[in-house]
Amino acid sequence: xxxxxxxxxxxxxxxxxxxxxxxxxxxxxxxxxxxxxxxxxxxxxxxxxxxxxxxxxxxxxxxxxxxxxxxxxxxxxxxxxxxxxxxxxxxxxxxxxxxxxxxxxxxxxxxxxxxxxxxxxxxxxxxxxxxxxxxxxxxxxxxxxxxxxxxxxxxxxxxxxxxxxxxxxxxxxxxxxxxxxxxxxxxxxxxxxxxxxxxxxxxxxxxxxxxxxxxxxxxxxxxxxxxxxxxxxxxxxxxxxxxxxxxxxxxxxxxxxxxxxxxxxxxxxxxxxxxxxxxxxxxxxxxxxxxxxxxxxxxxxxxxxxxxxxxxxxxxxxxxxxxxxxxxxxxxxxxxx
Amino acid sequence: xxxxxxxxxxxxxxxxxxxxxxxxxxxxxxxxxxxxxxxxxxxxxxxxxxxxxxxxxxxxxxxxxxxxxxxxxxxxxxxxxxxxxxxxxxxxxxxxxxxxxxxxxxxxxxxxxxxxxxxxxxxxxxxxxxxxxxxxxxxxxxxxxxxxxxxxxxxxxxxxxxxxxxxxxxxxxxxxxxxxxxxxxxxxxxxxxxxxxxxxxxxxxxxxxxxxxxxxxxxxxxxxxxxxxxxxxxxxxxxxxxxxxxxxxxxxxxxxxxxxxxxxxxxxxxxxxxxxxxxxxxxxxxxxxxxxxxxxxxxxxxxxxxxxxxxxxxxxxxxxx
Amino acid sequence: xxxxxxxxxxxxxxxxxxxxxxxxxxxxxxxxxxxxxxxxxxxxxxxxxxxxxxxxxxxxxxxxxxxxxxxxxxxxxxxxxxxxxxxxxxxxxxxxxxxxxxxxxxxxxxxxxxxxxxxxxxxxxxxxxxxxxxxxxxxxxxxxxxxxxxxxxxxxxxxxxxxxxxxxxxxxxxxxxxxxxxxxxxxxxxxxxxxxxxxxxxxxxxxxxxxxxxxxxxxxxxxxxxxxxxxxxxxxxxxxxxxxxxxxxxxxxxxxxxxxxxxxxxxxxxxxxxxxxxxxxxxxxxxxxxxxxxxxxxxxxxxxx
Numbered sequence: 001x002x003x004x005x006x007x008x009x010x011x012x013x014x015x016x017x018x019x020x021x022x023x024x025x026x027x028x029x030x031x032x033x034x035x036x037x038x039x040x041x042x043x044x045x046x047x048x049x050x051x052x053x054x055x056x057x058x059x060x061x062x063x064x065x066x067x068x069x070x071x072x073x074x075x076x077x078x079x080x081x082x083x084x085x086x087x088x089x090x091x092x093x094x095x096x097x098x099x100x101x102x103x104x105x106x107x108x109x110x111x112x113x114x115x116x117x118x119x120x121x122x123x124x125x126x127x128x129x130x131x132x133x134x135x136x137x138x139x140x141x142x143x144x145x146x147x148x149x150x151x152x153x154x155x156x157x158x159x160x161x162x163x164x165x166x167x168x169x170x171x172x173x174x175x176x177x178x179x180x181x182x183x184x185x186x187x188x189x190x191x192x193x194x195x196x197x198x199x200x201x202x203x204x205x206x207x208x209x210x211x212x213x214x215x216x217x218x219x220x221x222x223x224x225x226x227x228x229x230x231x232x233x234x235x236x237x238x239x240x241x242x243x244x245x246x247x248x249x250x251x252x253x254x255x256x257x258x259x260x261x262x263x264x265x266x267x268x269x270x271x272x273x274x275x276x277x278x279x280x281x282x283x284x285x286x287x288x289x290x291x292x293x294x295x296x297x298x299x300x301x302x303x304x305x306x307x308x309x310x311x312x313x314x315x316x317x318x319x320x321x322x323x324x325x326x327x328x329x330x331x332x333x334x335x336x337x
Numbered sequence: 338x339x340x341x342x343x344x345x346x347x348x349x350x351x352x353x354x355x356x357x358x359x360x361x362x363x364x365x366x367x368x369x370x371x372x373x374x375x376x377x378x379x380x381x382x383x384x385x386x387x388x389x390x391x392x393x394x395x396x397x398x399x400x401x402x403x404x405x406x407x408x409x410x411x412x413x414x415x416x417x418x419x420x421x422x423x424x425x426x427x428x429x430x431x432x433x434x435x436x437x438x439x440x441x442x443x444x445x446x447x448x449x450x451x452x453x454x455x456x457x458x459x460x461x462x463x464x465x466x467x468x469x470x471x472x473x474x475x476x477x478x479x480x481x482x483x484x485x486x487x488x489x490x491x492x493x494x495x496x497x498x499x500x501x502x503x504x505x506x507x508x509x510x511x512x513x514x515x516x517x518x519x520x521x522x523x524x525x526x527x528x529x530x531x532x533x534x535x536x537x538x539x540x541x542x543x544x545x546x547x548x549x550x551x552x553x554x555x556x557x558x559x560x561x562x563x564x565x566x567x568x569x570x571x572x573x574x575x576x577x578x579x580x581x582x583x584x585x586x587x588x589x590x591x592x593x594x595x596x597x598x599x600x601x602x603x604x605x606x607x608x609x610x611x612x613x614x615x616x617x618x619x620x621x622x623x624x625x626x627x628x629x630x631x632x633x634x635x636x637x638x639x640x641x642x643x644x645x646x647x648x649x650x651x652x653x654x655x656x657x658x
Numbered sequence: 659x660x661x662x663x664x665x666x667x668x669x670x671x672x673x674x675x676x677x678x679x680x681x682x683x684x685x686x687x688x689x690x691x692x693x694x695x696x697x698x699x700x701x702x703x704x705x706x707x708x709x710x711x712x713x714x715x716x717x718x719x720x721x722x723x724x725x726x727x728x729x730x731x732x733x734x735x736x737x738x739x740x741x742x743x744x745x746x747x748x749x750x751x752x753x754x755x756x757x758x759x760x761x762x763x764x765x766x767x768x769x770x771x772x773x774x775x776x777x778x779x780x781x782x783x784x785x786x787x788x789x790x791x792x793x794x795x796x797x798x799x800x801x802x803x804x805x806x807x808x809x810x811x812x813x814x815x816x817x818x819x820x821x822x823x824x825x826x827x828x829x830x831x832x833x834x835x836x837x838x839x840x841x842x843x844x845x846x847x848x849x850x851x852x853x854x855x856x857x858x859x860x861x862x863x864x865x866x867x868x869x870x871x872x873x874x875x876x877x878x879x880x881x882x883x884x885x886x887x888x889x890x891x892x893x894x895x896x897x898x899x900x901x902x903x904x905x906x907x908x909x910x911x912x913x914x915x916x917x918x919x920x921x922x923x924x925x926x927x928x929x930x931x932x933x934x935x936x937x938x939x940x941x942x943x944x945x946x947x948x949x950x951x952x953x954x955x956x957x958x959x960x961x962x963x
Contacts, residue, residue, distance in 0.1 A: 051524075052492065052521050066861060093862060097861065098861045102854055105853060105854040105855065106858045107858075108855045108859075110684065110877060112684075113682075119862060119872075120862040123864050148679075150679075150680055150682075151679060152682040159610055160379070162610070167858075170862070189378040190548050190594075191589055191592045191607045193592075193594060194605070194606035195592075195607075195608075197594075197604060198604055217522050217594075219595060219596045220594055223594065223604055246596065256523060260522040260525065260526040262526070264551045264554050264590070265554055265578060266555075266578050268554075269551070269554040269555035277523055279477075280494070353692075
């Protein structure tokens with residue numbers, strides 16, 4: 001499991017926005033993703049967690065080349081995706097797939113399930129026989145837990161959970177190596193979330209997929225990730241193994257996120273601790289100087305306002321971007337110092 | 338004192354596919370100052386039951402049964418009488434704050450409208466009140482913010498404004514329909530905390546509609562679990578979380594993604610999907626997905642009750658330690 | 659259901675695997691059922707159907723020829739005894755036959771010109787909308803420029819250069835109408851382009867042309883159909899207007915507009931020469947409008963994205 005398949009280096013995506021007319025016009029730069037680096041090995045799952053505005057969805061699309069990065073590189077199996085022309089990049093899509101957040105919107109409402117799942121096949125194998133397509137589509141449907149006799153139905157005739165299964169079938173029909181899951185369970189009901197996460201785990205094992213699993217909630221990624229990256233305002237705050245992160249997070253923001261998740265246990269919930277965060281999230285149009293988190297951090301010192309902390313490696317192999325990482329002990333369950 | 342008592346509420350909708358039975362014989366009650374959670378998945382009828390109580394059903398919907406608010410049946414009331422109570426004695430806040438607020442009106446105007454209508458305040462008084470409320474929900478710089486438009490607020494702030502608007506007239510009952518579902522976790526935590534505080538201050542009863550069991554555990558005293566339009570279990574938070582008796586409730590609790598469990602434990606999902614509300618099965622509606630179904634389940638199980646007031650709709654006894 | 663208390667061994671999934679394929683219900687079918695419930699639209703559709711049948715078959719069945727001048731009954735009012743049920747015009751031609759034949763021309767113009775504007779407008783608009791950027795800007799500037807040209811001037815110019823030919827009418831009208839269609843299609847394309855399933859198609863490596871062909875155009879069709887049913891009456895009216903001004907079809911061919919023009923001249927002495935074609939024209943316009951309205955209601959925004 002040590003073969004690295006994906007390497008992202010200092011990736012940034014900046015959007016230029018114009019406001020006002022003519023002479024009063026001002027351009028703002030929206031730094032959606034502002035310098036993110038990480039690696040992914042074959043068969044591994046990296047969970048990416050962050051709240052609204054942290055840039056995780058933009059990051060997902062930049063990794064796949066659906067959005068052009070403003071800076072940085074994405075190396076897939078050693079090859080720089082940014083250097084490929086349109087056609088070459090298109091061919092790579094056989095290996096790089098995505099599952100979307102809104103299960104129904106991700107499906108063309110006027111196509112049958114069969115057509116939706118078959119489309120990637122037609123695209124990459126234009127001469128493929130009808131019979132073969134049909135066989136493969138039905139096989140995929142069975143694999144994701146859908147009854148094959150539903151092939152002729154339309155997306156609006158399915159529940160959201162089933163729509164997501166269709167989306168997963170479509171993403172996997174070409175046997176990709178990397179699947180980016182952009183908040184795949186956020187729109188689903190609680191018990192369906194568990195179904196879909198279990199499905200993804202099984203499929204990953206079966207097909208040896210590498211997954212990038214994006215969510216806004218730490219409890220969601222826990223069950224599926226090997227490592228977790230926490231993002232805030234376009235930057236990575238921490239990248240740790242799953243076990244370590246949930247026991248002893250390295251970054252104050254991670255600790256706040258963990259404390260913020262409501263525990264479904266009345267006795268524990270009553271003594272739930274304050275997240276420790278103050279204020280609201282700043283706008284990505286105008287990120288604070290120094291550490292982007294310093295305005296809300298309960299452990300802030302002078303240095304945090306002036307200097308941007310680099311993402312650095314700690315003793316146990318995990319990464320964190322915090323000036324005070326060595327001194328803070330954010331073990332869950334211990335009251336904050 | 339019982340504030341709202343719902344008896345045998347039935348809600349159905351006429352669609353061109355047939356009649357959809359959204360809610361079947363729902364009964365529950367809530368006392369003053371209480372916090373009740375109505376828990377269930379999409380399509381279980383939790384939202385529609387409250388819409389019926391508030392008189393907000395769409396044209397093709399009809400409700401029967403009783404919804405006694407302070408002794409008077411809301412379902413039998415005409416619009417004028419309902420309007421006297423809505424906003425003032427019962428308030429409802431919805432999930433999507435962006436569509437609940439009029440994008441063309443300043444926040445000020447929307448908040449003042451409620452106050453002037455129900456409490457007969459003049460503009461200046463109403464404005465002062467509204468600003469105080471914004472301050473209470475921790476909107477920074479409320480005097481300036483109140484003059485802004487909804488799109489100038491973030492999602493979390495809008496939701497806080499919704500909570501503020503709901504509580505403006507200090508209603509006896511606040512119905513919150515998935516108020517935190519669309520929000521970030523940290524904002525969710527803020528709003529939950531806020532609602533707890535405000536409830537303590539003004540003794541407002543809260544009905545919280547949600548499928549997030551974590552929020553329920555932190556905020557509510559009692560829980561009503563719904564499935565396919567019916568109430569399947571009802572009890573205090575402790576009873577539901579630690580001594581759940583209905584197989585659906587137990588399945589739900591097992592499948593919830595929890596932070597306090599190690600990541601390698603498998604998730605136990607409830608297999609299958611809820612039944613279609615167009616063609617409900619006879620007998621227990623959970624039968625098809627129930628790991629403990631047996632022949633007797635072809636009959637509709639009655640609602641059973643134990644000495645602690647814990648009710649559940651199942652033939653089995655399921656007691657957990 | 660089996661008697662076992664353990665439901666996990668009974669897998670409803672396995673049991674259902676052998677079952678026949680189910681039929682799906684596409685959003686079009688849903689829209690169709692909604693349309694059928696709209697009485698005004700359905701009535702109008704029947705009336706239009708009847709109208710089309712009449713104009714096609716009528717002149718062949720009626721005993722009078724459209725150019726036959728019945729000197730016994732010039733400018734005679736409608737009567738059963740004369741055999742001219744809708745009367746005759748100043749030179750004794752049967753009004754009904756003239757109107758029905760004129761209807762052929764009017765409806766033909768409506769259909770053909772609309773078809774032309776449909777094909778050009780949809781392709782142009784979808785391409786401009788999907789590719790965006792400079793191409794879009796240039797293409798839309800062209801549309802704006804052509805739009806600014808005075809229509810009548812353009813038509814007269816064509817007439818002068820190419821002479822008065824029926825095909826010219828189609829060309830002239832089609833050449834102007836596609837502009838509106840292109841604008842509307844471009845706007846819709848812009849909003850569809852940002853939908854997640856388009857992004858999904860890109861992520862699956864589908865080429866831009868296939869995306870336009872397979873995803874964008876079918877999802878545009880709802881709006882396009884509505885617009886088409888409202889364009890047809892517009893085109894018929896334009897043609898009538900041209901004919902009224904004397905720029906339209908040449909004698910002996912006639913259209914409703916020309917007939918109305920002729921009839922207007924004899925309005926006081928022989929009002930039926932005006933009323934009959936005017937009624938046919940008006941009924942057609944109303945019917946198309948009701949059908950268009952019905953379609954707009956039926957093609958639910960929820961379906962239509």
